[in-house]
Amino acid sequence: VVVEEVRCLPTCPAKGLTSFCYDRTxxxxxxxxxxxxxxxxxSDGLQYNAQTDRCDYPQYVDCVDNLCVRQNNPAAIVYIASKSLCDKYFVCVDGLPQVRNCTRGLQYNAATTSCDFASKVNCTVETLQRNILPYAKAPPRSAGIVCPAEGTHFYAHKNRQDSYYYC
Structure with a gap:
């Protein structure tokens, strides 16, 4: 008999369209x-971005769930630097990432696995400025389609294969 790991999907709000990260991926x-x-x-090569509620390129996503592996040695703590902020890092405890922030003015030093003065840290995080809002915070825009008065409908985007309209 093969026993598979089964994870139940979480409950969702009764109304509306939302999305969130699936556990441990x-x-x-x-x-x-x-x-x-x-x-x-x-899609292949993309990761879910909880900040924008959509799939995105890995360089824009601060996800370490796949890097935190459960180990048999509890003394072997794994530290992972953030890809998006110099003062943020993750501690893997029992295979689960826990976010940590350095005290104001300090940055995470991967060489010493501790917070340190910026002058002693080689942080190469680039500030990636993009004008993408989460779906829940984005203002509604006219799409040039007519939505039926009742019911819920999805329509393919005219120019983009990765997008759709929600009525």
């Missing part, structure tokens, strides 16, 4: 539609 997410959770997978 960088590439899967749960899309919630009017209370129904649907497990989705990002």
């Amino acid at each position: 960088c590439t899967k997410y749960v899309l919630c539609f009017d209370g129904t959770p649907v497990l989705r997978q990002c």
